[in-house]
Amino acid sequence: MFERLQGMQARLNETPHLQRLGRLFSETVLLSVDGDEYYLSFDKGRLVQVMPGPSRKTPYRFGLITDAAALDEFWQPLPRPGFHDIFGLVKLGRAQISGDILVLVKNLRFFKEFMALPRPSGVEARA
């Protein structure tokens, strides 16, 4: 997962429209996958650090708690219903959102598109 997140970091930082959407987003986000913690530090839309946990002293603004199998489904080119969106994972009981959800909602398009970066685009998926 750490390598996957590093790949997402590189891809985010070379995606201009996400840089623009995230220009006011400078927060730390907790991603918990099968109990393994990763603290993602964003600065003005760039992911500047991916720090593996566990950590009891790293403050984070909001967290997404899920499992690896759910993320594998989420990252399929054409995910099954519910696995196509982070709120779908929540509805399926495969994810939880913790912390300041309003900050997530204010930056929802940015964060959703960041999380979906490993998913092949629609064009690639249909090729």
Next chain:
Amino acid sequence: MSIEPIIGRYVGVDIAGTPQRIYFEEAGQGRPVLCLHTAGADTRQWRHLMNDAAITAENRLIAFDMPWHGKSLPPEGFETEEYLLTTETYVATVLAVAKALGLDRPVLAGCSMGGRIALQLAALHPAAFSGFIAIEASDFQPAWYDIDWFHRPDAHGGEMGAALVSANISPYAPEAERWNTLWMFMSSGPGVFRGDLSFYTGDDSLIGRLGQIDTARTPVHIIVGAYDLTCTPEDARRTAGAIPGATLAVMDQLGHFPMSEHPAGFRPFFVEALAKMPESSASAA
């Protein structure tokens, strides 16, 4: 270059004592089909079907922007008013527009909150319509989000609303139509999506009325997309099961805005629904 056959005009109506200038579009001839948009959006959701020559050869599709939506202005004095849609106002609006346009027992086709009100009208005013196509429609869903997120001074409610409802769009939707669908939410007026959701997530009065619907007189066909997180196939199935004689179709590759997000995928389901409706108002009398 091509000029589309859709014609847009305005009609003035009085709704519960309030004058409203309503924008409506139409295309086609024959059986009238009155189409209702979803929350936070407008008539543009129906443009693909209105541009479908095979459908409009025998059906006159009419869609209108609810007050506060699209090209229908809010009422005079809106600047001090909190927009909160109610079942009563919504019912009165649909009836007033149908009457003002002189529609003779149209088929009523509504999506999401439009589907909800179509079922309310099936229960409360069946004589005004010949049949009901309720898309992404169910008896009731409480909000799984805070509707106040979408109307606040420190953030853009439309952009947040669009980011939220993208959860209801199928990954099979063509990218261009996904974003056209989301654009309508992005560009809705301040507080409008919230005010629509107030109705959609707060009024459960339909539950007790479903048994009143007489499908022998006015057929009810419910269509639901598997990627709809808001009105799930389970929600639609429960609702259809509570209406004796109602029929249901599940679209495996579509979401909550099927006519807008994936027009080609939705078309056969809409054609099937139209085939279940009376040929004309006379035959349903």
